[in-house]
Amino acid sequence: MTAPGRVSPPCAASGTPGPCDDRETAAALDEAVRAMEAPDAVVAFTRDGRRTVRAGGTAPAPRVPRELLRYETGSATKPYTGLLLARLLREGVVEPGDPAAAFLARGAGRGPHPITLTHLITHTSGLPPLPADLYPGALRQWRSNPYEHYTDARVAAAFLRARPHHRPGSRWRYSNFGVAALGHALAAATATPWADLLAGLVLAPLGLTGTALAPAPPGARSPDATGHRADGTTPTPPLLIGGFQAAGAVRATPYDLLAFVEAHLRPPAGSPLEADLWAVRQPVLRRGHGHRHVHTLTWFRHETAHGPVYFHAGATSGQQAFLGFAPGTDTALAAVSTRRFRLRDAFVATAYALLCTPPGARPGTAEDAAG
Template sequence: MNELASLVEQTAARLAARHVGVVVAGLAGGALEIHGAGRTGPGGGVPGAHTLFDIGSVTKVFTSLVLARLALDGAVGLDEPLAEVLHGPAAVPVRNGRPITLRHLATHTSGLPRLPRGMALRALLRPNQPDPYAHCTTERILSGLARTRLHSAPGRSFRYSNLGAGLLGMALAHRAGTGYDELVAREVCAPLGLADTCLRPGTEQSERLARGHAPGGRPVPSWDLAALPGMGGLRSTAADLAVLLRAQLAAEREPDAPLAPAILLTRETRHRVNPFAWAHLGWLGHRLHAQQGRHLQLWHNGGTGGFSSFVAFDPEKQVGVVVLANTRRSVDPAGTALLRRLQIGSGAARS
C-alpha cells in the first residue's frame, strides 16, 4: 500500500470510531485514493466513492462557481445589486446607502444575519424539529428580508450568513430563469462531468444514498432547505468532489481546462477576515503560521441534521482532501490533519 492510501485509510478508520459511516479522499502528486469505513445506515454496507451524502455548506462553493460562470458570460455582474437581480419580488435592505451585491453574498460581507428572520426563535422553541428550514418558502424568505436590519454596511465586514448564500442561489436561478438544481447541473456538473451532485437523487442514486444520523447514532431525515438550496442543499459523492478538487488544483496550470476561468475568478476576490484569513467567492482561506510551514489552505465545511463534510486543498502544494460523514459531528480536525500531512511533503503520493 502506498503512503497516500495508508494515510487516507487511517483517517477513515479513526473517523469511523465516532461516526456511523465516513468516506475520505486524498489527492497528492496527481494520485487519488478514496476509502470508506463504517456503514451507510441501519442494515447498510460500507460507504464508498460513489455513496451520496448531504454536503451541507460545501454547496456554497458550487453556488459561487455558478456566480463566476454567469459573470464571465455577462449574465450577471459581481457588483450588481441583489435587488436588481431579484428584479421586483423583494425589498432588499441597505445600510449607509450601500446596497447588497452578489459579491457581498458570496463573500459573507452583506451584513445579513446568519439565519432567515424569525428562524432562530423557531429553532429555539422547537429544538427537535427535523428540518428547521422546511418552512423557508420564497414568500416567507422575501417577506422576512424586507424587515431585516443589516448588522453592518455591505462590503465592510465578514459575517458568515447562510441566508446570504441562500439568497445568492435564489437570485442566480431567478436571473437564469431556471431552478437551482438545473443551474448547477448546467454550469458546473456538466462541464466537469459530475454524475452524482444534485439536490434530489434519482431512483438509482437513492439506492446509494447514505442515511443521516444524530451524534448519538439515531437516524434522522435529510434537510430540504426549501427555497434556499444554494446555501447547503446539494448531495454529492467523494468521487465527484475529488473531480472538483482536481479542477481547482489544475486551474492555474491549465487555463483552458473546464471551469478554469471561473475558478480563477472566484479566487480573484479576496476579502480580509483577519491578519491570517480571508474569504474568496465560496472558499474560505488562510495561511498557516511560519512555524507550521506557511502552507496555504482553501477550504469549506458543511453540516446538516445528520451529515458533516470537509473539503480543502492547497494549490501551491497540489494536494487536497475530502471527508464526508453521515453523522452530525464535525470532521474538520481529521480533514485538516490529513491535509497538513500531505502538505509537509511526506511522500504520500509515492508508492
C-alpha cells in the same frame, strides 16, 4: 468498528486520472477514518495525480459501498454557488456590485448602501445567519429538517424586508441567509431556477454525474447515505433544504466531491469553467488578527509554509463534509461522515490536517497544519 476498506477502482471515477492507492497514504487515511468515529466515513485524497480513497465506520458496512453513496454537504455547497457566480460574472450576465434586491423586486435595492451580490457570497452583507422568522417553525425540527418549510418565496420576502445589522461591506458575519438569497437573485437575474443553473453551468461541464440537489428517489443508482445524530446510532431523515438550496443543497458521492476539488487544483484546459476555476482562487477579503483569514469568492484560505490551502466545511442535521485543495503540494481532499457535529468533534480537524501535510511527511501528521 468496521475496518476501513480499500476502494476499488478509485481511479475509475470522474476527475483527474492517475495511479491509485499509495500504501503509506492509504494507511494514514485509514487512521483518519477511524479518528472520525462516524457510522460511515470516507476520505478521498489526491496528491501528484495519485488518488487514494478509503472508507469505514463504526456501523456495519451498508449494502451499497460507502464510497458510492451520496452524502449531504451542507455549507460545503457554497463553493459550488460561488463558482456559478464567478461564471455569470465573467460572462457579463451580472456584475459584482449589482444590488441583489433589484433582481427580486422592481425598484428595490436603490438605497445608499445596497447589499450586492459580492456582499452575499463573502458574508459581508450585514444579514444574520438565518431569518428571524425561521426559528419559530424550525425549533421543533432543529435536529431533523429545520429548513423544510421555509420556502423560496419566504427567503426572498425575508431578504427584501431585511435591515442589515451593519453597513454592507464593513464587517464579516457568516450567513446562510445571505447565500440563500444570492441563489434566488441569480435565478431571478437569469429567469432560471438555481438548481438548473448549477446543473447546467457547473455540474455538467465538470462531469459531476454523482451529484444531486435533492434526496435520491427509491432505487436510485447512487443512493443517499443515512445521517445520524451526535450519538452515532440514531438515524436522521434526508435533508430537505426548503428555500436555502444555494447555501446547502449539494449531496454527492466522494468521487464527485474529489473531482470537484481536483478541478480547482488543476483547472481543465478548454473547459467552459477554466477561467472561473482560476478566478475563485483570488483573495477578495482579509480579516482577523494579522489578516490570517483570507476569503476568495468561494473558499476560506490559510497560508502555510508550502503555500495557501483553500477549504470549506459543511454540516447538516446528521452529516458532515470537508473539501479542500493545496496547489503548492498538488493536493486535493474530500471527506464525509454520517454523524452530526458534536463537542470536540474530530472530523474537520482530521481532514484539515491531511490537507496541510507537507510533501515527504506521512499524511495525517499535520506538521504544517497550523500554517
